[in-house]
Amino acid sequence: MSRSLNLAVIPGDGIGTEVVAEGLKVLDAVLAGADVKVGTTTYDLGAKRWHATGETLPDSVLEELRGHDAILLGAVGDPGVPSGVLERGLLLKLRFELDHYVNLRPSRLFPGVATPLANPGEVDFVVVREGTEGPYVGNGGALRVGTPHEIANEVSVNTAFGVERVVRDAFARAQARPRRKLTYVHKHNVLVHAGHLWRRTVERVGQEFPDVAVDYLHVDAATIFFVTDPARFDVIVTDNLFGDILTDLAAAITGGIGLAASGNVNPDRTAPSMFEPVHGSAPDIAGQGIADPTAAVLSVSMLLEHLGLTAEAARIVDAVAADLGERGTAKRGTAEVGDALAARVTA
């Protein structure tokens, strides 16, 4: 009995299209032996579409996307699009509309990979970043714009419902890992209302997971441990903005955003989840065939894992580990890396 995967692909702009091509190449290769048929529909969303039509995410496209098993996204944006337009109108709109409340960002320092840290130790953690609340809700506004009396507010909205579901997801992930450790990160000594909601929620939900060890760090202190002792982390759960900041730092210490994959996950499967490299469209290196597609390939692995194809997902991670271990600091082209990974997952 064959299975079929119905994927929506949003290559986007700049290096987005380049790395997605390699991701799909590796996807085809890893599924070559398996009895899985992959169908892909490509959607031209991003800066090019916006320049041409002024559209970011038409309702009809959003509805079509809902009909897929998962979404693979490259990266969107170019310097000609005003800041915030594609972020709010496309990326965040997808995360919010498709209820991607778990923004999953694994960080692993693969052997052979260069890190800015002198003594990183064994780094292998995952950040569970809340994806549908916090300061990302777009609940801000401004008065008297452009005058000396301007006031601009941004509201971080946090609900028991929203915090509890992401915290429970993080506990479950921690429980399934060998170290069973969960660190929650906030700033509850200053953001007392949101912070205390997070704290009470972690304490309450934690009672369902007595075998998971829990600790807390203020977000500022967390950044210290990211550089002095990142090996201490197993699963981290935190709010949308803190998660954004911490995962870029996490990427930096584990070889850079060229290697960092992410999943915008809807664990309840009421809508498709979306997988994307953490990096952006990098207009400065676009079109040269030099972008590292590893993050996109690892995002494909996360996508397969989410869809239950765990053996195939693991084969991709193993291939990446072996590839990084061998190539070390040698620079290779985008397609070259994709070819090498495709060959490894088939072998």
Add this chain to the structure above:
Amino acid sequence: MSRSLNLAVIPGDGIGTEVVAEGLKVLDAVLAGADVKVGTTTYDLGAKRWHATGETLPDSVLEELRGHDAILLGAVGDPGVPSGVLERGLLLKLRFELDHYVNLRPSRLFPGVATPLANPGEVDFVVVREGTEGPYVGNGGALRVGTPHEIANEVSVNTAFGVERVVRDAFARAQARPRRKLTYVHKHNVLVHAGHLWRRTVERVGQEFPDVAVDYLHVDAATIFFVTDPARFDVIVTDNLFGDILTDLAAAITGGIGLAASGNVNPDRTAPSMFEPVHGSAPDIAGQGIADPTAAVLSVSMLLEHLGLTAEAARIVDAVAADLGERGTAKRGTAEVGDALAARVTA
């Protein structure tokens, strides 16, 4: 003609009292030759006071503090005080009441100091963190607390007045430094209202400083450069929360919070400025005489600089640089370090 300095001292709790003692020791030593009389008044604020009386910052004490030339603070807090009580009721209250809108945090990697980075380069930058606005205003609230319908909001408040004054201060500081570079950090692609106010303000105020080179980083991207290329930074200006996060990371890469000094500065001098190490009261090592007082001593240097005693301020920094260069990674006691620094500034 002799000058007199009228200092308020808040040693606080834990290692706060220990490091402040060394700070004052070095202050006395550096002023021994100068014709400056120092008067100090000690205020017992912090966890001990709160446990005993329930008070954090009585109005009468606040009024007395206003009468001083500057405030030296150690650190406050112990595990018995609920999170937020001393932060909101004392530390932040002082910063807001005394209009400390420039939270100044220099980061310099002194020769001989251990850093977690493999190749830090020459790190010498200062973060100008806004101190009286942003998500720190305490403008949050919660509904239906403790129920499944709880909503907890935190409001980041940003005004043209507040952003402009700190941005102008940062430009002036950048202009006075050899590299004349200002990086402003925000997240204007997501926090569009506050972010665009920051952006427009930097652009407008920047016209008054045509010789200062300006660039922008999203806060997440900034953390990457803190570990991959911290030498690129000269002056950084950012909001209250981003500044909190970035300056702990900055401390971590330049030897840890045991070395990080800060000034809560009121540049208009309508109230005394307050100088404090970035570290906390560290109950785990308190009372053992092993806390590093260097951050407190450097805070004294910033205090002197603020009061116009620039030669004395520089002598302290030189003493710290020489001391760190010599002692390397050797552990020494709190008083031992204080004695060594006191000897150097007199010599």
